[in-house]
Amino acid sequence: MFGRKKDEPSAQDQVDQLAADAAVKGVGKGAPTPKRKEQEAARKRPLVPTDRKASKEAERIAVQDQRQKMRQALDTGDEKYLPLRDKGPQKRFARDYVDARFSLGEYLMFGALLFVVISFIIPSGSDALSYILIGFWVMFLAVFADVFILSRKLRKGLTQKFGDVERGTVWYGSMRSLQFRRLRLPKPQVQRGQYPA
Structure with missing residues (x-):
């Protein structure tokens, strides 16, 4: 009465079935976890760009472009580039x-x-x-x-x-x-x- 039903699979059978399904589907990392040293090296970026002059020029052009878009938005009423106020x-x-x-x-x-x-x-x-x-x-x-x-x-x-x-x-x-x-x-x-x- 309180025992397991005969046709119900056991816990071990369920684990084995999940492992087999995972192997068929290809679930998993597929590669070893990278070492901390490798992850930190991949994330490292120089604080100062190597070509400072080109970087400064690119930043100046981007700011100038943004100002031009805002000035044009003030003339046309384009919501995208209007000031926040x-x-x-x-x-x-x-x-x-x-x-x-x-x-x-x-x-x-x-x-x-x-x-x-x-x-x-x-x-x-x-x-x-x-x-x-x-x-x-x-x-x-x-x-x-x-x-x-x-x-x-x-x-x-x-x-x-x-x-x-x-x-x-x-x-x-x-x-x-x-x-x-x-x-x-x-x-x-x-x-x-x-x-x-």
């Missing part, structure tokens, strides 16, 4: 959304430059300078309100399209809106009014 579908959406709209922030630097130039021309005690200063602050507050509205709309669009918004994407889009359109990198890939779907 510009990569990803959410960053592309933010860029396209910002580039499609008119932003007051584009002209903030021009307004600041104009204010500096006028402040040198007009005497410091005149009322005209105070009006110009008030005008500059009004422009600054208008830009702040525009960026705030943009960030809300951008977050809403990102949430609708991607669900979860990556950290820093809304800030990325907001800072892009403060740059003059022609000087933005990566260069705009959409026309004004051509919002992303």
Whole structure:
């Protein structure tokens, strides 16, 4: 009742069968284990290349090629070679959304430059300078309100399209809106009014 069944093979028979199968299939290393000295010699590479001048030249060409690809990607928007801060579908959406709209922030630097130039021309005690200063602050507050509205709309669009918004994407889009359109990198890939779907 508790004994082995007569037709069941023994443990030794199973081992013998596995050994025979392995011999037929050719399972195994097929070669002796190499000595440690041989393995270390095979892995050894010189720390400094034998031809330093050629190595330096090859490295310089590789770096130059990588920079050229990155520069071209900044012009064309090719995701493969873009810098890490510009990569990803959410960053592309933010860029396209910002580039499609008119932003007051584009002209903030021009307004600041104009204010500096006028402040040198007009005497410091005149009322005209105070009006110009008030005008500059009004422009600054208008830009702040525009960026705030943009960030809300951008977050809403990102949430609708991607669900979860990556950290820093809304800030990325907001800072892009403060740059003059022609000087933005990566260069705009959409026309004004051509919002992303």
